[in-house]
Amino acid sequence: GESVGLHLPTLSVQEGDNSIINCAYSNSASDYFIWYKQESGKGPQFIIDIRSNMDKRQGQRVTVLLNKTVKHLSLQIAATQPGDSAVYFCAENANYGQNFVFGPGTRLSVLP
Amino acid sequence: EAQVTQNPRYLITVTGKKLTVTCSQNMNHEYMSWYRQDPGLGLRQIYYSMNVEVTDKGDVPEGYKVSRKEKRNFPLILESPSPNQTSLYFCASSLGQGAWGYTFGSGTRLTVV
Numbered sequence: 001g002e003s004v005g006l007h008l009p010t011l012s013v014q015e016g017d018n019s020i021i022n023c024a025y026s027n028s029a030s031d032y033f034i035w036y037k038q039e040s041g042k043g044p045q046f047i048i049d050i051r052s053n054m055d056k057r058q059g060q061r062v063t064v065l066l067n068k069t070v071k072h073l074s075l076q077i078a079a080t081q082p083g084d085s086a087v088y089f090c091a092e093n094a095n096y097g098q099n100f101v102f103g104p105g106t107r108l109s110v111l112p
Numbered sequence: 113e114a115q116v117t118q119n120p121r122y123l124i125t126v127t128g129k130k131l132t133v134t135c136s137q138n139m140n141h142e143y144m145s146w147y148r149q150d151p152g153l154g155l156r157q158i159y160y161s162m163n164v165e166v167t168d169k170g171d172v173p174e175g176y177k178v179s180r181k182e183k184r185n186f187p188l189i190l191e192s193p194s195p196n197q198t199s200l201y202f203c204a205s206s207l208g209q210g211a212w213g214y215t216f217g218s219g220t221r222l223t224v225v
Binding site: 036044049089102 | 116160204219
C-alpha cells in the first residue's frame with residue numbers, strides 16, 4: 001500500500017475498545033475543523049466536521065470534541081473495528097480561508 | 113457516483129520530461145485544489161482554483177502549473193519534472209473554499225528518476 005508517513009504517531013487499540021485520537025492546532029483564529037481518514041492506497045476521506053461555535057459533535061460511532069481554550073481537537077471512535085485501521089488527519093481553516101492546514105496524522109492500528 | 117478522478121494512479125518518468133496529471137470531478141464543485149503528500153511533511157497545497165479561469169498558488173507551487181478551462185477539470189502540469197517532485201499527489205474539490213470539506217481523488221504516485 002501507499003506510505004503516507006514514516007514517522008507518524010501510532011495508536012494501537014484492541015478491537016471493540018474505544019479510540020481517542022488527538023490533534024493540537026496553533027491558529028487561534030481557526031474556526032472550522034475536519035477529521036479525515038486515509039486508508040492505505042486511498043485518498044483522505046471526510047469523517048466529521050465541527051465549527052468553533054460548538055464543543056462537541058457526534059456522528060455514527062464517532063465524536064469530535066473541540067477545546068478552543070487549549071486549541072485541542074479530538075476524535076473518539078466507539079467500538080473500534082478492523083476497518084477503522086487507517087491514518088487520521090485533522091484539518092483547520094480560519095475565516096473561510098483558501099487553505100486548510102492539515103495535521104501530520106496519527107496511524108490507528110486495530111488489534112484482533 | 114460523486115467522485116474526483118485522477119489519472120494516472122502510478123507514473124514513473126525521467127527528469128525533464130513534461131507530464132500532466134489529470135483531475136476531473138462530477139459534483140459541479142467550484143473549488144478545486146492539488147496537494148502533495150510526503151513522509152513527515154503531511155499534505156501541502158500546491159495550487160487551487162476558486163472557479164473557471166481563476167487559479168492561485170498554494171504553499172509549494174514551484175515547478176508546477178495548473179489550468180482551469182472548464183469547471184470539472186483541473187490538470188496539474190510538470191513542465192520539467194525533477195526528482196524532488198517524487199511524491200504522492202491528490203486532487204480535491206469542494207463546494208467552496210474554507211466552508212466545506214474536500215472530496216479527494218485516489219492519488220497519483222509519481223516517481224521522477
